[in-house]
Amino acid sequence: AALALLSHRTVDWISPPEQITRLKHRLRRSNADEVAYLARNRATTHHMDTWDGDADALIRDGHLAATGVSAIIHVPERAARFGLSSTLGDKADGYIVDDAFEDIVEQFGMLSPDGDVTLRVVTALNPFFDTTTLPIAAVAVDLMESLDTRERSAGTRVLQELLDDFR
Template sequence: MSLLTVGEAAERLGVSTRQVQHLVAQGHLRQIARGVVDETSVDRVLAVRGARQGRGWAEPTAWGAVAILSGNAVEWMGASQRSRLRTQLRGLSPAQLVARTRNRATAVRYAAHPASLSRLRAEIVDTSQASAPLGLAATASVDGYVELGELDAVADRHRLVQDEEGQVTLRATSMDLAVVRVLAETAVTVAALDLAESLDSRERHAGLAALERALERL
């Protein structure tokens, strides 16, 4: 594990040390000890946000964007909000879309015993199995969504150990998980966003390419 001081992380991210502490408090950066953060978590923030540190959309808006790009109804937003969001989406690049929708969930990564992975998949909205339609080989890793209030319980039940380089990614969201499941099952947009946040260049490219196609269709 490589470590950075808060000051080093702030310099790499182009933000203040106070903003780094805020990212730690939000769960976006992993603090190892007082004044020290995991370097991989800093790299992940850069992968999601890019060089420019703009504000992400609120969670309902982020999921609204996913629904529009997936061709699904956005029942939690009014007609005028949907129209404005659709207009904004037409002006975004795939990388900008990744940055704007980052608040749809808080991603936490874990190491897990291989025997627990199949049981874990059954409890979450698993998006990692969409790799084949996106041109990637099947993966043994788990990536999926859980209810925000259930994150710790799921981690405890499967004896997950927080690890930035682990094979399990749980994305905690306050959006109705039934809505997330429909979005994940009817289109690849959710999985593409997840892949576009990866530090693996092949996964990131596949995710961004799928998002570009979705934006072009819009």
């Protein structure tokens, strides 16, 4: 819900208005690292390899909702917003619903736990990740988990800007 609010999306799955008000107050007092910490349980993350080495096909063919570096590659305006290059790479980072996880792993022959594909598995009930273009706050938080210093810094900077604008 916090990532949705920061991305100027509606939060209609939280019922009592007091909860939304409390969340808004919390966000106004938080910095980027605190929001990333609060969002740490949004998905179960798996790092895998595809058997044919075409990790990009997972995003290109619509199997995953692009986030992190994949959002930078596949959504050009995101590259500009984060100040990162949108050159194609052999990595994929995206969200997938838990019901489709096993099928994708089997279809793409995913193997090791330390590959270039980052699968972020969410429940089918999660209304925030039901689109192929994720809100900017989610992309920022996912970039903050990158091992690449530039990606991590870009994610932190953009998330902090979203927080500053929210205030």
